[in-house]
Amino acid sequence: MTSGELSLSQATGLPLDDLQVFCPIPLKIHPMGAPALDAWGTEWVQDIGLFPANAAVLNENYGLLIGAGAPYAEEDRIKAFMCYNYALIPWDDYVEDLSHVPWRMIVHVAExxxxxxxPHAATISDNPWAKALRAAVVELERVMPGGAMARFRQTNSTWYMGELWKYGLQEHPHPSLGQYLRMRWGKIGCLVLAAFVADCHADGAMSDADFHEPLVRAFTQSVFLPAAFLNDFVSAAKENNDGQQHLNIVSILSREEALSTEEALLKAMALYERLMCLMLRLQRQLLSDPRPAVARYAAELPQWLPATVHWTATSTRYLNLAHESPTDFTTITPPRVTLLDTPLLWDPNDLTPPPYPDIAWWWEVLEP
Structure with a gap:
């Protein structure tokens, strides 16, 4: 049952009901279609026993996120990746709940x-999450070559470190903007998504050397940090409900630069647009790269941006705020989102690096 309905602005105290988002990347969906992908993932996660058929998480529409984020992936690979995401995205909430008992959280993440x-070791009978993850990794192993699996394992570790990093900053009374920017890159789990795009085709996978070179890494991060900001904006009600309101881009800018929350939101949106302008420049550089796999990666990776916009603005993951009872929640009215081809708050010709050393180096790899 619901205990009421709120707008996103009412739930967060921020003017978020009408979002104008600079995102000139058109939304594309995998040929399987988002509903079919979602049905594949929900059936799999029920078959392995992680969730019952009436679990709320089965309505969070991960098929839209993955189908729009990787619309060019081979069908067998995206199906296996759907299994992974149905095992891991809900886990993100579970592991944060464990942070109230730190040793349990640390041991669980290590498991x-x-x-x-x-993945082929004996399962842990009292850990359904580890059992589901093992099953998902086996699905990936069936369709992904060894080099792709090695990259997957390495990037997955970055996500897990981000979970522990966020826990540490939650205990910090005043985390800095630099600490937030460094942590957010790992916590969002986006490096796994980047690795999947690099390896989602049957031919011409990127080499590790190409994936990790500074220009490609700057481009990758300039795609996903704006996505993290969008997630911060739309998930603010959920984070407030979970007692994490002090650890998002708006609250940290407000505290560190002595801004009102509305001023901080505008500054965060301007930084989002600034990053998007950089990303588009870096993409243009890489699209003409003589290495075919790198140019294809540059063409496909930004699809995660419209995927993030459309999914976060419509998923019940962010629009249903749970209370004490799992059947008792407040519904958030989805924000009205307008995608713009040009920025509102930042001059696209201004390529001055921001005064944040943690990300300013991305501008250093721009061609003159």
């Missing part, structure tokens, strides 16, 4: 890391 590294 999950072992499940990725040793």
């Amino acid at each position: 999950m890391q072992r499940a990725v590294s040793e």
Whole structure:
């Protein structure tokens, strides 16, 4: 049952009901279609026993996120990746709940890391999350070559480190903007998504050297940090409900630069647009790269941006705020989102690096 309905602005105290988002990347969906992908993932996660058929998480529409984020992936690979995401995206909430007992959280994350590294080892009977993750990794192993799996395991570890990093900053009374920017890159789990795009085709996978070179890494991060900001804006009600309101881009800018929350939101949106302008420049550089796999990666990776906009603005993951009872929640009215081809708050010709050393180096790889 619901205990009421709120707008996103009412739930957060921020003017978020009408979002004008600079995102000139058109939304594309995998040929399987988002509903079919979602049905594949929900059936799989029920078959392995992680969730019952009436679980709320089965209505969070991960098929839209993955189908729009990787619309060019081979069908067998995106199906296996759907299994992974249905095992891991809900886990993100579970592991944050464990942070109230730190040793349990740390041990649990270590067990999950072992499940990725040793998917064929004996399962842990009292850990359904590790069991589901093992099953998902086996699905990926069936369709992904060894080099792709090695990159998957490495990037998955970055996500797990981000979970622990966020926990540490939650205990910090005043985390800095630099600490937030460094942590957010790992916590969002986006490096796994980037690795999947690099390896989602049957031919011409990127080499590790290409994936990690500074220009490609700057481009990758300039795609996903704006996505993290969008997630911060739309998930603000959920984070407030979970007691994490002090650890998002708006609250940290407000505290560190002595801004009102509305001023901080405008500054965060301007930084989002600034990053998007950089990303588009870096993409243009890479689209003409003589390495075919790198140019294809540059063409496909930004699809995660419209995927993030459309999914976060419509998923019940962010629009249903749970209370004490799992059947008792407040519904958030989806924000009205307008996608713009040009920025509102930042001059696209202004390529001055921001005064944040943690990301300013991305501008150093721009061609003159």
